[in-house]
Amino acid sequence: MSTRQVLQVFEQYQKARTTFVQTVAELASRSQNIEILQNAGAMSLLRPLLLDIVPSVQQTAALALGRLANYNEDLAEAVVKADILPQLVYSLAEQNRFYKKAASFVLRAVAKHSPGLAQSVVDCGALDALVICLEEFDPGVKEAAAWALGYIARHNAELAQSVVDAGAVPLLVLCIQEPELSLKRISASALSDICKHSPELAQTVVDAGAIAHLAQMVLNPDAKLKRQVFSALSQISKHSVDLAEMVVEAEIFPAVLTCLKDQDEYVRKNVATLIREIAKHTPELSQLIVNAGGVASVVDYVGESKGNVRLPGVMMLGYVAAHSENLAMAVIVSKQGVTQLAITLAEEPEDHIQAAAAWALGQIGRHTPEHAKAVAVANVLPRLLKCYIRADASEDLQTKSKRALKNILQKCVHLPALEPLLHDAPPNILKHVVGQFSKVLPHDPAARRLFVTSGGLKKVQEIKSEPGSALHEYINTINNCFPEEIVKYYSPGYSDQLLERVEQYQAIA
Amino acid sequence: MASLVSLRQHLPDIMETVFERNREADEKRIQEYQAVLTIQAWFRSVRVQAFIRHLHKSATIIQKHWRGHLGRAVYRVMITNLVYIMRHNYYNAMATKIQKMWRGFYVRKYVFDYYSRKRYLEGLIVKNEVVRREIEELREQKESESRRRKEIEAERKLQEYAAKHRYLLSTQVVPGIYNSPFKPHPDEMEFVLRKVKPHPPNMPKPKRDSRSGIIIPESPPLPQTEPLPPIGQKPQMFAIIQGPFRDPSEVQKQRYKPLQPTLRVATSYTSTEEARAAMKAKEWIMRVNDNIFVPFSRRDRDYEPLLHTTSKYGHLPYGSRYFRETNEGGNISTTERFQPVVSPIPVFDKLNDTYSKGTETVP
Numbered sequence: 001m002s003t004r005q006v007l008q009v010f011e012q013y014q015k016a017r018t019t020f021v022q023t024v025a026e027l028a029s030r031s032q033n034i035e036i037l038q039n040a041g042a043m044s045l046l047r048p049l050l051l052d053i054v055p056s057v058q059q060t061a062a063l064a065l066g067r068l069a070n071y072n073e074d075l076a077e078a079v080v081k082a083d084i085l086p087q088l089v090y091s092l093a094e095q096n097r098f099y100k101k102a103a104s105f106v107l108r109a110v111a112k113h114s115p116g117l118a119q120s121v122v123d124c125g126a127l128d129a130l131v132i133c134l135e136e137f138d139p140g141v142k143e144a145a146a147w148a149l150g151y152i153a154r155h156n157a158e159l160a161q162s163v164v165d166a167g168a169v170p171l172l173v174l175c176i177q178e179p180e181l182s183l184k185r186i187s188a189s190a191l192s193d194i195c196k197h198s199p200e201l202a203q204t205v206v207d208a209g210a211i212a213h214l215a216q217m218v219l220n221p222d223a224k225l226k227r228q229v230f231s232a233l234s235q236i237s238k239h240s241v242d243l244a245e246m247v248v249e250a251e252i253f254p255a256v257l258t259c260l261k262d263q264d265e266y267v268r269k270n271v272a273t274l275i276r277e278i279a280k281h282t283p284e285l286s287q288l289i290v291n292a293g294g295v296a297s298v299v300d301y302v303g304e305s306k307g308n309v310r311l312p313g314v315m316m317l318g319y320v321a322a323h324s325e326n327l328a329m330a331v332i333v334s335k336q337g338v339t340q341l342a343i344t345l346a347e348e349p350e351d352h353i354q355a356a357a358a359w360a361l362g363q364i365g366r367h368t369p370e371h372a373k374a375v376a377v378a379n380v381l382p383r384l385l386k387c388y389i390r391a392d393a394s395e396d397l398q399t400k401s402k403r404a405l406k407n408i409l410q411k412c413v414h415l416p417a418l419e420p421l422l423h424d425a426p427p428n429i430l431k432h433v434v435g436q437f438s439k440v441l442p443h444d445p446a447a448r449r450l451f452v453t454s455g456g457l458k459k460v461q462e463i464k465s466e467p468g469s470a471l472h473e474y475i476n477t478i479n480n481c482f483p484e485e486i487v488k489y490y491s492p493g494y495s496d497q498l499l500e501r502v503e504q505y506q507a508i509a
Numbered sequence: 510m511a512s513l514v515s516l517r518q519h520l521p522d523i524m525e526t527v528f529e530r531n532r533e534a535d536e537k538r539i540q541e542y543q544a545v546l547t548i549q550a551w552f553r554s555v556r557v558q559a560f561i562r563h564l565h566k567s568a569t570i571i572q573k574h575w576r577g578h579l580g581r582a583v584y585r586v587m588i589t590n591l592v593y594i595m596r597h598n599y600y601n602a603m604a605t606k607i608q609k610m611w612r613g614f615y616v617r618k619y620v621f622d623y624y625s626r627k628r629y630l631e632g633l634i635v636k637n638e639v640v641r642r643e644i645e646e647l648r649e650q651k652e653s654e655s656r657r658r659k660e661i662e663a664e665r666k667l668q669e670y671a672a673k674h675r676y677l678l679s680t681q682v683v684p685g686i687y688n689s690p691f692k693p694h695p696d697e698m699e700f701v702l703r704k705v706k707p708h709p710p711n712m713p714k715p716k717r718d719s720r721s722g723i724i725i726p727e728s729p730p731l732p733q734t735e736p737l738p739p740i741g742q743k744p745q746m747f748a749i750i751q752g753p754f755r756d757p758s759e760v761q762k763q764r765y766k767p768l769q770p771t772l773r774v775a776t777s778y779t780s781t782e783e784a785r786a787a788m789k790a791k792e793w794i795m796r797v798n799d800n801i802f803v804p805f806s807r808r809d810r811d812y813e814p815l816l817h818t819t820s821k822y823g824h825l826p827y828g829s830r831y832f833r834e835t836n837e838g839g840n841i842s843t844t845e846r847f848q849p850v851v852s853p854i855p856v857f858d859k860l861n862d863t864y865s866k867g868t869e870t871v872p
Contacts, residue, residue: 293641296638
């Protein structure tokens with residue numbers, strides 16, 4: 001009788017602990033409760049429960065801590081300051097897999113917020129324990145460990161290097177090959193986080209044979225996995241020509257283009273980023289993409305997407321066009337390449353996308369008069385000018401659009417497109433416009449006639465220029481192409497002169 | 510003489526004069542000597558100078574000619590060099606012209622070939638179209654797939670809903686909610702409800718593994734056991750027989766099975782002769798010609814006895830002794846070793862027919 005009563009007390013205590021941690025864990029999953037929990041001192045109460053004798057209490061306590069740390073940086077710092085991490089790391093090596101999962105979750109939640117917190121996780125020696133977890137049999141544990149490693153590596157090159165030094169990369173590559181989709185996803189994302197910092201890290205990942213496995217999953221039906229795979233591939237290929245070539249050698253090319261029409265927006269964006277990262281390195285790589293029909297699909301992609309998703313496509317077109325005039329021509333002949341860029345320039349509200357579109361257009365139009373004409377015909381010049389003189393445009397947009405205008409204008413001999421610029425361009429742009437007129441008009445009588453009838457000559461006479469400047473010379477060259485009377489006729493104030501003559505004229509009585 | 514006298518007369522004068530003269534001469538000797546020396550020197554110098562002048566003139570002539578010669582040689586070398594340089598420049602200019610032409614041609618032909626570029630761009634347009642079309646097709650295919658999947662899912666959900674809410678089906682007396690009597694025709698759902706089968710009663714929940722969540726298949730059913738005999742019943746007339754026994758029907762079958770004689774017993778003793786006669790009779794019936802065919806090469810030949818079988822000392826035991834070496838002394842018993850046993854092996858005949866031991870059922 002008495003034994004039973006004694007045991008009952010313990011049983012009640014255990015039940016109470018279990019309910020406490022479970023309730024706290026549940027409450028912590030709602031963001032509005034977190035502050036109340038924090039003020040109530042949940043952290044200090046949960047800490048001893050991590051060392052509880054009942055495993056389920058331990059796990060649930062870890063889970064609750066993880067949720068708290070996940071919420072914001074202050075709480076994560078509080079977890080670090082409470083010296084919970086060494087406990088977790090210590091038990092990470094010993095406990096069962098449920099506990100490992102929960103502990104990895106806490107580490108991940110702490111490391112997520114800032115490089116400093118991630119560094120403190122590393123300082124606790126968590127990396128080795130996490131890497132050991134990667135070798136665990138259970139996919140859930142591997143997943144949690146890979147996730148935590150990815151969050152640690154995400155912040156900066158040093159942390160990523162420490163993750164690599166802990167020997168995580170080969171195991172992550174093994175994890176990619178597991179059948180579980182979520183594990184694949186997370187380890188691909190971790191690899192992407194590792195290799196985004198520096199060429200050396202990317203090279204380490206490549207040396208572990210990641211590319212072949214990543215390339216296999218390019219056509220996986222799972223959209224989230226594809227996102228991570230493409231992100232990892234683009235992070236690998238962004239660093240150097242060699243790495244990009246290795247990615248290309250994995251024979252991803254015609255297959256990747258189909259993903260530009262994927263239903264998932266982020267898959268499309270990541271694919272476009274991958275193509276951009278490959279295309280930016282050398283003309284040969286760009287040529288390869290162009291020959292695979294990549295430009296057409298990217299143009300379609302640019303036409304179909306909106307906002308930030310468009311950006312990598314726009315930049316890819318710019319990079320391709322920047323390499324050589326042949327490639328720029330390829331962009332022009334790919335149906336509506338320039339048109340789509342012009343539409344992007346016109347309809348995107350954000351400055352940085354407009355700037356990218358302006359830059360890409362400048363790269364396309366700067367090669368030959370042919371290119372410049374193709375760009376000018378798409379009615380791009382007035383828009384670029386608008387971007388340049390708009391009051392609220394960012395500095396980047398202004399410089400980009402100015403440079404693009406300059407590049408295009410210096411090659412453009414398509415006068416109808418230049419005409420409108422005469423009327424509303426600021427002097428530094430006008431210089432180039434008038435310069436182009438002064439180059440063309442001396443050799444083209446028909447254009448001279450058109451120039452007069454369209455009012456260009458009048459406009460030119462109205463321009464005030466300092467003698468000796470380049471603009472002045474250009475204007476003189478233009479004036480020399482026309483008879484003096486016409487020039488005088490269109491000069492401002494000529495009518496007053498005529499009227500004066502009328503006054504001075506002695507009528508013959 | 511007179512002259513001598515006169516001379517004598519004048520002798521002092523003369524002497525004086527001589528002395529005078531000598532003194533004068535002595536006085537002027539050095540001067541004159543100097544003068545002479547000067548004159549001689551002058552003369553000699555004039556001579557030597559003339560000679561030297563001659564020599565100089567000659568040397569000048571020689572030098573003139575020599576220098577002219579050397580100068581002409583240098584001139585010739587300079588001319589050759591000049592010509593060489595001129596030619597070199599000329600050749601260079603010509604080579605530049607050739608190179609210019611060639612490079613222009615080469616670049617136009619191969620590097621910046623307008624036509625090949627045009628072809629390339631046209632090809633690119635075609636390729637782009639092809640890629641576009643392919644990707645579009647692929648996308649449509651995927652879209653239709655996902656649409657179909659969604660449709661199937663919706664259909665499944667509808668069916669599930671209908672199965673759950675089958676009680677809303679209208680009966681003959683009470684119209685269901687989908688079959689409002691105020692509407693001209695029943696709702697579509699009504700027909701779905703009519704078609705659907707009701708849910709089977711809930712089965713007990715399948716057991717899941719607590720870790721992986723995989724359903725554990727039920728263990729196969731245990732073998733059905735007979736109910737145990739009631740405890741405490743009175744013993745039967747016979748003692749209860751213990752042990753595993755065969756099924757009674759099997760025992761019955763075994764007991765009443767028909768006689769199955771062995772092949773030897775079933776066969777007639779003269780069966781061989783009978784068979785032979787039957788065969789002969791059959792052959793006789795089938796035969797067309799009664800004359801026996803005899804090979805023509807066969808001749809009757811007299812028996813020729815062998816030499817060593819006809820010796821007067823008796824024939825050699827050839828064929829009965831010499832083929833095998835026998836060592837009778839090696840045998841354990843001298844009697845005949847092999848006893849022919851003509852015992853039947855009935856087990857073979859009765860295989861699978863009975864469980865009994867072979868020897869016990871010998872007929």
